[in-house]
Amino acid sequence: MNYEPVIGLEVHAQLATNTKIFCGCSPAFGAEPNTHVCPVCLGLPGALPVLNQNVVDMAMHISLAVGCTIQPRSRFLRKNYFYPDLPKGYQVSQFQSNEEMPLATGGGVEVPTADGGTRVINLTRIHMEEDAGKSIHEEGFVSSGESLVDVNRCGVPLIEIVSEPEIATSDEAFHYLTRLHQMLVYTGVCEGDMEKGHMRIDVNVSIRPVGSTKLGTKVEVKNVNSFRNCQRAIDTEKDRQIALLETGGTIQQATMLFDPDRNQLRPMRTKEDSDDYRYFPDPDLVPVVVDDAWITKVREQIPELPEAKKIRFGNDFDISRDQIDILTSSRDIADYFETTVSSGAGAKPAANWLQGDVMRVLNEQKITIGELKITPQSLAELLQLIDKGTISGNIARKVFDEMVDTGDAPQSIVEKQGLVQISDTSELDGIVDQIIADSPSEVERYKGGDKKLVGFFMGQIMKATKGQANPKMVSQILREKLG
Secondary structure (H helix, E strand, O other), rough: EEEEEEEEEEEEEEEEOOOOOOOOOOOOOOOOOOOOOOHHHOOOOOOOOOOOOHHHHHHHHHHHHOOOOOOOEEOOEEOOOOOOOOOOEEEEOOOOOOOOOOOEEEEEEEEEOOOOOOEEEEEEEEEEEEOOOOOOOOOOOOEOOOOEEEEEOOOOOOEEEEEEEOOHHHHHHHHHHHHHHHHHOOOOOOOOOOHHOEEEEEEEEEEEEEEOOOOOOOOEEEEEOHHHHHHHHHHHHHHHHHHHOOOOOOOOOOOEEEEEEOOOEEOOOEEEEEHHHOOEEEOOOOOOOOHHHHHHHHHHHOOHHHHHHHHHHHHOOOOOOOHHHOOOOHHHHHHHHHHHOOOOOOOHHHHHHHHHHHHHHHHHHOHHHHHHHOOHHHHHHHHHHHHHOOOOOHHHHHHHHHHHHHHHOOOHHHHHHHOOEOOOHHHHHHHHHHHHHHHHHHHHHOOOOOHHHHHHHHHHHHHHHHOOOHHHHHHHHHHHOOO
């Protein structure tokens, strides 16, 4: 029998707030363990939570960006379970029911299809919740058989984005996650750093005979930490379930963990149902009431989204589709490009330099474009110096590297280091004559038909002038003198 997978994804995204969801503690990553805590996020007796309004604003931003319906009234509930890194013994979350709606429902994320088109992966809901702490089991940190608990993450604000079970392949899951990550970062809702746990993925996988509409028994794979590992986990679990059915076994609803180093899944626990968590409204938190004015205010703050930006760039700038995809991959890069162009640079050279030299530096130094010492205005000035013939392309790259190190203006570097391009015809004539006189055998071979030697002469001239000769003028003079 042929089987097909049915995949649903639950993405937990950390909101980019300055404080936690119900208290004033910092959610910053990397602090000393157990230092960003207070009676509220520890759930100590008598401590009362107060909802951070920025959490609701940010959750509404991404909800509206993906086309969700904001519910006029939602509630926080207590999800009861015991785990060492959950000091309260419950997690404050939202749960979808007829009486207690989550913040947002519906919406969808558009993904590309194999035939070059697109389709929408529909969403079930987006809801707000707090994070739990972190248990540390790794060797080198703890003795054998022991674990440590860091509760800094307790109370860090999250949204959970739940898709409908309609993703068909691991590749489609990858595209969905890529688009969703881009939307989260574009709207400023989430920083999107997977290494810092800003996004974590729970994967629900089931299989069914091809052509069937009935869902099979799902298995959840928890806390997958990268998009590629998500693909691998889906394919591994799909293959496991197919092999199990083909050998006469049955699939049990369970929660698994994926080991990317061994490409293996291991059972974590038997899967609970929602009733096992004993949800009930949190008595310390009032309902979240959202009116039309609040929704309108948030909607007006949503920036131009990636797909709309791609269309506008295609209409406004004479650059390739591949360049548009690269430039719009990040809101910061897109803004940098547009500011460079509005500061006087041509769109095509600005795109070429961003795609080439700028991206190279960002990758080498592992920095964001916001941390680059070169401002868009300085890059525009550099490109204008090339366009005016003040410096050559080769000299421009030397100037660029100096700008990367110092942040100095390009004109200042050119003047300080004497890098102005040589464009004086009489001076270039003398240099070309000298190179020709010093290379009689190459001249004879060139005149004999070896036209590739023009590159040799150009190289010698550039070497003699330390790269400052105007290459267009040199090429013209050289060809005239060589006949």
